[in-house]
Amino acid sequence: MKIGFDHEQYVRMQSEHIRQRIASFGGKLYLEFGGKLFDDYHASRVLPGFQPDSKMQMLRSLKDQVEIIIVINASDIEKNKVRGDLGITYDQDVLRLIDVFRDFGLYVGSVVITRYARQPAAVNFSNRLEALGVKCYHHYSIPGYPADAQLIMSDQGCGKNDYVETSRPLVVVTAPGPGSGKMATCISQLYHENLRGVKAGYAKFETFPIWNLPLNHPVNLAYEAATTDLNDVNMVDPFHLDAYGQIAVNYNRDIEIFPVLNAMFEQIYGQSPYKSPTDMGVNMVGFCIFDDDAVRYEAQQEIIRRYFAAQMSKKQGLMSAEEADKLRILMKQAGLTPENRSVVVPALRRAEEGEGPAAAIELNDGRIVTGGSSPLLGAASAMLLNALKELAGIPHEMRIISPVIIEPIQHLKVDHLGNRNPRLHTDEILLALSISAATNPTAELAMEQLNALKGCEMHSTVILAEVDLKLLRKLGIHVTCEPVYQTKKLYHK
Numbered sequence: 001m002k003i004g005f006d007h008e009q010y011v012r013m014q015s016e017h018i019r020q021r022i023a024s025f026g027g028k029l030y031l032e033f034g035g036k037l038f039d040d041y042h043a044s045r046v047l048p049g050f051q052p053d054s055k056m057q058m059l060r061s062l063k064d065q066v067e068i069i070i071v072i073n074a075s076d077i078e079k080n081k082v083r084g085d086l087g088i089t090y091d092q093d094v095l096r097l098i099d100v101f102r103d104f105g106l107y108v109g110s111v112v113i114t115r116y117a118r119q120p121a122a123v124n125f126s127n128r129l130e131a132l133g134v135k136c137y138h139h140y141s142i143p144g145y146p147a148d149a150q151l152i153m154s155d156q157g158c159g160k161n162d163y164v165e166t167s168r169p170l171v172v173v174t175a176p177g178p179g180s181g182k183m184a185t186c187i188s189q190l191y192h193e194n195l196r197g198v199k200a201g202y203a204k205f206e207t208f209p210i211w212n213l214p215l216n217h218p219v220n221l222a223y224e225a226a227t228t229d230l231n232d233v234n235m236v237d238p239f240h241l242d243a244y245g246q247i248a249v250n251y252n253r254d255i256e257i258f259p260v261l262n263a264m265f266e267q268i269y270g271q272s273p274y275k276s277p278t279d280m281g282v283n284m285v286g287f288c289i290f291d292d293d294a295v296r297y298e299a300q301q302e303i304i305r306r307y308f309a310a311q312m313s314k315k316q317g318l319m320s321a322e323e324a325d326k327l328r329i330l331m332k333q334a335g336l337t338p339e340n341r342s343v344v345v346p347a348l349r350r351a352e353e354g355e356g357p358a359a360a361i362e363l364n365d366g367r368i369v370t371g372g373s374s375p376l377l378g379a380a381s382a383m384l385l386n387a388l389k390e391l392a393g394i395p396h397e398m399r400i401i402s403p404v405i406i407e408p409i410q411h412l413k414v415d416h417l418g419n420r421n422p423r424l425h426t427d428e429i430l431l432a433l434s435i436s437a438a439t440n441p442t443a444e445l446a447m448e449q450l451n452a453l454k455g456c457e458m459h460s461t462v463i464l465a466e467v468d469l470k471l472l473r474k475l476g477i478h479v480t481c482e483p484v485y486q487t488k489k490l491y492h493k
Helices: 007-024 041-046 054-060 074-078 090-103 120-131 182-195 218-226 238-244 252-269 292-315 321-333 344-354 379-392 403-416 426-437 441-447 466-474
Strands: 029-033 066-073 107-114 136-138 170-174 201-205 234-236 249-251 358-362 368-372 457-460 478-481
Touching (some): 041 292, 066 074, 066 182, 074 107, 074 120, 090 107, 107 120, 107 182, 120 136, 218 321, 238 252, 292 478, 344 368, 344 457, 358 379, 379 441
Parallel strands (some): 029 170, 066 107, 107 136
Antiparallel strands (some): 358 457
């Protein structure tokens, strides 16, 4: 991966810009933080040089000024809403986030439960937080939100909500996921601060879309590809264009809500501090790109990966045809085809030659290694083993795992654990390799290459088993699959 983004410049520039925004409001700022704070792997893929925790590092540079509020929707607690990427419920993620922020040395002031109506699960979670020593506040549903600005800015609106006590100049409002009520929490706080005679401002932090890149820049298209489930659409900000005569990119939800927010700001301040939704943002990412070609390429690859992921989800019944078609349209809009992914054609060609499933991986130096299915190994396992040999300089024909090790594992799978497929999955082949490494220096040399697989691109000609996908992703490999099952069975583990 060719670097195209300056991480150090970003940390300096972003933190300074936030300091300036705090000062512009008299020393108190509520910053609605969208997206992931410390594990933003999407950003690290499309902005090569951006680190998954770049935003967290930026906040650490402000840590003496930062206080964090975590927001969760009571309805999400009640229905046990799950984060798809982590497989844990939103309430569990709140506890995880608190631990992570504290590990980074950041102060978590409180948790706000929004749309609170004394739902049993929400009450239990509130009690649990208090028992753990975490302050918990409750905000309630407001009829007509967000359209009725007059009601919202009244005793019957935000006035019903608990006032969240804060002690630092920068209050970061974040959440486990979208729809949690971050913006509503910020607005409520501004209302209460104003009643108390405290000057406080609001700003929004969103990494994507990048406002000062073109509308159809691959990075912005990749953001649309990543948020098809939210129906986000990138748009030229008409308010910004009208106020400044400059083109800026925002997304539909912020543009649609801006007139209402503007009315609320006018009620709070007497005059709105912002002329456009872009004005509300503090994102400086676009100023830290120094190699546009490198960034464009990686963003294009992300679009193709998202396309394959959508087609696979559609095949599995996890995504609607409409959502999957949107990815196809975005890929076409970016001028791309599946073949623009370097590992697709080699994998398909290997499958044709071997008349069975196959996989291909592109190593970080550009070499492409393939693997096909055999009586001993699945295609992904064979490819993984071949890649490690290639990295270690071990001849392809040399065996580094003895059948004496593989056969007992197959015996265990089939005769004792009830598996019908004797071929070794990727986790099983690595287990066999680690056993061999104890007595075989060549196998040990191959094992030492595992870290070199991080960031590699891989494609499979069939949908891989979940155990293989998890293992490969844990190694840091970017995996895509053809939307085809290996067998015609209806049930697939």
